[in-house]
Amino acid sequence: MPRIKKEKPKFIVVPDTNILWFDNKTFPVNPAFNEMCNECGEILEIELVVPSIVYGELFFQQAISANKALDRATQAFTEISDISARLFSHRITKNKIKKCIKTKLDRWVLDNKIRVAQVPINSIIWDALIEKAVWREPPFTYDPKDKVSEKGFRDALILETFIDMSKTEGRDVSIVFLSSDELLRKTAEQALKNDSRCSFFDSIDGFRSYVKLTGEELTKKYINRLLIRATEKFYKKNDETCLYTRNEVFAKLYAKFKEYFDKPQNTELSLSLASPSIKWKIVNQPKILIDNAQFAEIKPEKIYHWSNQLTYSCVYREDNAGSSQMLKCADDKKLLILRFQVTWHSFVKSDGRFHDVTLDELILKSDSFEPPTDEQIKKFGLTVGGD
Secondary structure, three states: OOOOOOOOOEEEEEEOHHHHOOOOOOOOOOHHHHHHHHHHOOOOEEEEEEEHHHHHHHHHHHHHHHHHHHHHHHHHHHHHHHHHOOOOOOOOOHHHHHHHHHHHHHHHHHHOOOEEEOOOOOOOOHHHHHHHHHOOOOOOOOOOOOHHHOOOHHHHHHHHHHHHHHHHOOOOOEEEEEOOOHHHHHHHHHHOOOOOOEEEEOOHHHHHHHHHHHOOOOOHHHHHHHHHHHHHHHOOOOOOOOHHHHOOHHHHHHHHOHHHHHOHHHHOOOHHHOOOOOOEEEOOOOEEEEOOOEEEEEOOOOEEEEEEEEEEEEEEEEOOOOOOOOOOOHHHEEEEEEEEEEEEEEEEOOOOOEEEEEEEEEEEEEEEEEOOOHHHHHHOOOOOOOO
16 A cells, blocks of 8 residues: 655745845855755745845845946956056946846746745735825834934835735645844734734744744644743843853853953954954943744754854954044944854753753854944944944
8 A cells, every 4th residue: 555645834935135135145145045945845845935025125235236346347447547558448237237137036036936926016005005104104114313214115015015925825825924124024923913824933043943843743833832932941031040041151151252252353354454462442332132042953852952042242442542542433443243052952841841951052153353334233233432
């Protein structure tokens, strides 16, 4: 008698731009996203849907990056011509670059069988959307301290696309929205709170963790409870019993990686650029961001292994105590970012209660010490001015 092959659960995965964004523009998208899809594809049947606005933002970001490189190349040819007293030039145009980038992105879409979902122009209630824009209701933002960077229109179109796709999807499938933009993600979650098929995650790792638990044949409700409880078992504000506080995790990190905290210049990609005699002074109160707990494996039975990422960030400037003038502009400062992975395990009973929560390893995953970007200053809530 032939064996019955177990069907994989079907998931539609919709990523926001911030999930696909990657600093190295030689890749069409973040390689970690493709890796996650391949890994999770062993457990799930994944269908990728990219909102057309997200595709457009990726296209724009890649084109801007290439155009900046073209401007530098043009300037270099001008300098060569001036030096050699002979005209040199290239034949590259910005339109040609755009065509090549579109071909690259379209190849990624085709190779991964991605459906690009168009903005549902005819079904959007524009009067209501305009009203939200005027009154800065989610996903539009209002910050009286930062009126220049108010945003929301592209996010609103991504949201409308996701809502329309979910409402018109008639199959019995799970629908996932991935976005690190908390406001957009929470707004989408509120809009589709009555659709039990929809789930929302803030990162690639968050979804991967969920999928690994799905592979353990646990129910969706139980998985969500476990993830919430694991996050709180590792860190919960004002809870002296959580692992982070009880085991003095940061003190252990500092003791183990003391050199990185005390001599930030040692973390630079090119140590030859920094003088070892330069001393650095902390400008702001250091920030520590603790991500949600991520599931790793169950080994042995009922022993659940987890990990949390901790990100330490702090702005420094050269300590010119002997100088009559202190440098106070943001360009003269550097941002130290240390990313740690903390692994731990616990015995989990069938009712979801955690016992014997135990710290395992402290690992430095990455480090950098470079001038802070506007995006980093905003992300980490940093202050870069003054003493």
